[in-house]
Amino acid sequence: AEEAARKRIESWEDGIYRSVAFFDTIGIQDSLIRTSLTLIKKGDQLIFDFSGSSPENDGSFNGFAHITRAHSAIYLFGVPFADLPTASGIYSNIEFKVPQGTFLNANWDASVANSPVANSGTMSVIGHAMAKLLFASGQYELASAVYGTTGCTYVVAGVNQWGVPYADILSNVFNSEGGGARTNRDGIDSWGFPWGCWGKGPDVEDVENEQPLVHLFFKHRKNSMGFGKYRGGSGTTIAVAVQSVPYLVFQSNAKNHKVPTSQGLFGGYPPSTHPGIKILNTDYFEKMERGDRDLPTDAIELVKDRAIQGDYVVEGSVRFASALPKGDIYVGMSSGGGGYGDVLQRDPQSVVEDLRKGFISEWVARNVYKVEFDASTWTVDEEATLRLRNEERQARKKRGKRYEEFMAEWSRKKPPETALSYYGEWPNAEPNRQLVRI
Numbered sequence: 001a002e003e004a005a006r007k008r009i010e011s012w013e014d015g016i017y018r019s020v021a022f023f024d025t026i027g028i029q030d031s032l033i034r035t036s037l038t039l040i041k042k043g044d045q046l047i048f049d050f051s052g053s054s055p056e057n058d059g060s061f062n063g064f065a066h067i068t069r070a071h072s073a074i075y076l077f078g079v080p081f082a083d084l085p086t087a088s089g090i091y092s093n094i095e096f097k098v099p100q101g102t103f104l105n106a107n108w109d110a111s112v113a114n115s116p117v118a119n120s121g122t123m124s125v126i127g128h129a130m131a132k133l134l135f136a137s138g139q140y141e142l143a144s145a146v147y148g149t150t151g152c153t154y155v156v157a158g159v160n161q162w163g164v165p166y167a168d169i170l171s172n173v174f175n176s177e178g179g180g181a182r183t184n185r186d187g188i189d190s191w192g193f194p195w196g197c198w199g200k201g202p203d204v205e206d207v208e209n210e211q212p213l214v215h216l217f218f219k220h221r222k223n224s225m226g227f228g229k230y231r232g233g234s235g236t237t238i239a240v241a242v243q244s245v246p247y248l249v250f251q252s253n254a255k256n257h258k259v260p261t262s263q264g265l266f267g268g269y270p271p272s273t274h275p276g277i278k279i280l281n282t283d284y285f286e287k288m289e290r291g292d293r294d295l296p297t298d299a300i301e302l303v304k305d306r307a308i309q310g311d312y313v314v315e316g317s318v319r320f321a322s323a324l325p326k327g328d329i330y331v332g333m334s335s336g337g338g339g340y341g342d343v344l345q346r347d348p349q350s351v352v353e354d355l356r357k358g359f360i361s362e363w364v365a366r367n368v369y370k371v372e373f374d375a376s377t378w379t380v381d382e383e384a385t386l387r388l389r390n391e392e393r394q395a396r397k398k399r400g401k402r403y404e405e406f407m408a409e410w411s412r413k414k415p416p417e418t419a420l421s422y423y424g425e426w427p428n429a430e431p432n433r434q435l436v437r438i
Contacts, residue, residue, distance in 0.1 A: 002089030005081055009093055010044040012137040017041070019125040019132075020052075021263060023255035024419070025318050026059035027114065030257060031421040033061065033103060034429050035121030039129040048072065048126065049097040055431040056106035057422040061255065063115035065098040065105040071119040072096075074195060075126050079142055080134065101431060109437050116195060117255050120149040123194060124261050127180070131265055140183045145226060145265040145338030147187070148177030148235055149194045150274075152254035152317055154332040161212040161244040170238065170332055172207060172218060175199030178225050178233030178336035181268055186350075187233030187337035189220055189359075201236075212244040216284075217297050221274070221333055223360055227368050228268030228339025229346050234359050235271065235334040237299045241284050247325045252276060252332070254317040260335070268339030269368075276319045277303060277331035282310035285327055298358075299331055343369050344389045348380040 017039040022032050036052030056062050069091075081090050098105040103118060127146040135143040153174055157167035179191030193199025204215040216239040225232035242248050255261065260270040277299060287295060287308065296302035306312065308329070317333075324330060351371045354360045356378050365371050370392050372384035401409075414426055425432040 001081075001085040001087035002092045004084050005090040006044045006093045008080070009041070009046055012041055012133055014042050015133070015136060017129040017132045017136075019128040019263070021121040021124040021128070021261050022259045023121060023261050024257050024259040025255055025316070026057050026061040026422055027253070027318055028059045029421055030316070030419070032259065032415060032419050032423045033057075033118075033121070033255075034423060035104070035125050036429070037125035037129050039126075039133060041133055044093050046094045047097065048094070050102065050104055050122075051097065051099050052429055053099070053102040053104050054422060054429045055101055055424045055433075056103045056110050056435065058435050058437070059422075060111040060113040061115075061118040062103045062106035062110045062112050063118050064112060065096065067112065067115045068098050068104045068119060068122050069096050071116075071122045072126050074123060075130065078197065079127075079144075080130065114253065117253060120194075120255060120261050123149050124263060128263050128265065135183070135266075143265070144182045145180035145187065145228075145232060145268050145340050146262040147180045147191060147194055147337045148232070148271055148335030149262050150177060150235070150254060150256060150335035152252060152256075152332070152334060154330075155251045155253070156211065156213075156248055158212075158248040159245060160210065166211070168211065170207070170240070171199065172201045172204070173236050173238045173332045173334050175201040176236040177334045178235045178271065180262075180337040181226065181228055181230040181232045181265070181340035183340060184230070186230050187225065189234040190236050191233045191337065212242065212248065213240040214243050215240055216295065216302070216329065219298060220359060221336070222298060222300055222358060223364055224272055224274070224333070225336030225359070226262070226264045226269040226271045226339030227343050227346075227360075227364065228264055229341030229343070230268075230339065231346070231354070231359075232264075232268070232271055232337030232339050235336040237331065237333045239296075239299065239302060239329055239331045241282070241329045242324050242326050243285070245326065247323045249321050249323050250278075250319070250330045251321040252317060252319040256335075257316040257318070262335060262338050264338040265340045267342045269343070270338055271336040274317060274333040274335070276313075276315045276317050278313045278319075278324065279308060279310040279329040280313065280324070282308050282327050282329055284308050284310075284329060299333065300361075302331070344392060348373075348382070348385050352378050352380055
């Protein structure tokens with residue numbers, strides 16, 4: 001493994017490949033957190049340099065250097081070295097620079113309980129920078145956009161319908177994030193669990209047999225993927241209602257409210273983030289008993305039409321523990337994968353097919369992909385589509401700026417201070433506060 005990895009690295013294109021990813025909460029408070037990677041390839045050596053990442057914080061979204069290194073194995077063993085023996089010898093010619101005091105290499109007394117969630121950024125920047133390296137080296141089939149790394153867990157606890165105390169994760173949504181788009185095809189829908197090669201996404205009947213829940217729906221989440229010439233795989237969504245017991249306690253753990261950590265590749269869009277949704281004091285079971293035909297079939301329909309009576313709560317994806325009585329509804333979502341390439345190069349019929357299958361909305365088809373179609377026959381209006389896409393290309397030229405002009409404007413921009421509580425000093429994320437732990 002060591003010899004083969006060294007020879008393979010040596011065959012790749014020398015260069016410096018960069019990637020930056022963000023998430024926007026450490027659970028206890030919202031703030032941009034930056035993961036910065038400079039990947040240096042020279043000869044038979046790879047250097048992963050995480051200098052420029054945000055400083056450690058006083059929450060639990062921290063890690064140590066060996067945790068950052070371990071998260072690289074998910075990508076390295078899964079993509080560029082997938083055909084080699086799974087052995088630590090692969091790392092002989094790979095160096096990691098994770099500066100002490102960053103959130104990826106915090107001091108010994110820091111809380112690292114959420115280090116896997118914090119390292120979602122690590123997985124994103126490694127996959128993104130390596131895709132550039134592999135593409136530059138002519139290994140186009142291995143270059144892909146980053147898969148969904150929402151890292152959003154939905155925990156439920158209480159006493160089940162069999163009288164047994166339990167605590168569990170709603171793993172059917174957690175283990176079905178979307179895969180990244182490739183250079184020649186779409187990403188895999190409901191691809192899997194980003195932290196491992198296998199994760200169980202159980203059928204709803206299995207979940208309902210073990211837990212006092214009933215599912216309103218468990219399906220692909222519309223518009224969850226990154227758009228592009230090839231789109232990322234779709235994420236998923238569920239909604240569950242408490243039944244058979246007086247109440248259950250729900251909690252979620254995530255790192256994205258507004259800013260996606262996963263990225264698109266070469267013009268592809270990143271996947272979408274998602275809100276937290278729950279409905280209190282509902283009439284759901286009454287509607288079930290009456291056989292009402294307007295029960296919602298996805299999260300968008302649930303919130304938009306509000307056919308179920310109740311108190312709708314739309315909040316951030318990080319939700320603290322709360323008790324939901326019988327009949328209350330809790331919604332969970334996972335992320336799609338990143339897209340690849342220009343959306344205007346996507347085959348129009350593929351866009352219509354995605355629309356027909358419920359992967360995207362009509363708004364996305366018309367306003368992102370610039371595709372005109374007949375919704376009654378699911379056919380593309382080729383002439384109108386060509387006109388719309390040509391108009392968008394001309395509009396892009398008008399919006400475009402020379403690099404020097406863009407940078408002069410961009411370098412003056414700064415997020416509000418409320419978004420930089422734990423980011424570090426703007427813009428390079430140097431430490432700017434002293435942490436005192438007792």
